[in-house]
Amino acid sequence: MKLGLSVIILTLSLSMTVYANDLTKNEAIKMAELFILQNGYTSAPANKIKKELNIETIEFANNLEELLQHRFNTLKRKAIGVRKGRKSEEEAGWSVAFDYVDAKSKDHCRVVTMDPDGSNMGVEHVMGIRSYFVGFDIENKK
Secondary structure (H helix, E strand, O other), X not given: OHHHHHHHXXXXXXXXXXXXXOOOHHHHHHHHHHHHHXXXXXXXXXXHOOOOOOOOOOOOOOOHHHHHHHHOOOEEEEEEEEXXXXXXXXXXXXXXXXXXXXXXXXXXXXXXXXXXXXXXXXXXXXXXXXXXXXXXXXXXXX
């Protein structure tokens, strides 16, 4: 019984420390890259995709397979840029941008946003302006 309780306490403390501190720029990028892979946006094989996907606010599908068909291989795996802030620089968090695989326009990208600690992560349904997001030098972005 003591061992079981110890395991539960250790598991809870580890899961709480995941979101205990604000992420660095590189941690935010890595988390966003893993997020798009695990949620079926890349060409990753099925065994890399989560069983329960994060749903975008404007997605409509009858089942998981249909949802994955719409997402599969739409985004490149590597981020093209990062900015401080969610949706705007005034809202704390991170925005990490990804290029489309087959973009009709090279002016747009998709953006994964998250809170400063990596929680509440999701793909924004509004396309990002690529020229605004491209690059990793967050200190000199205006």
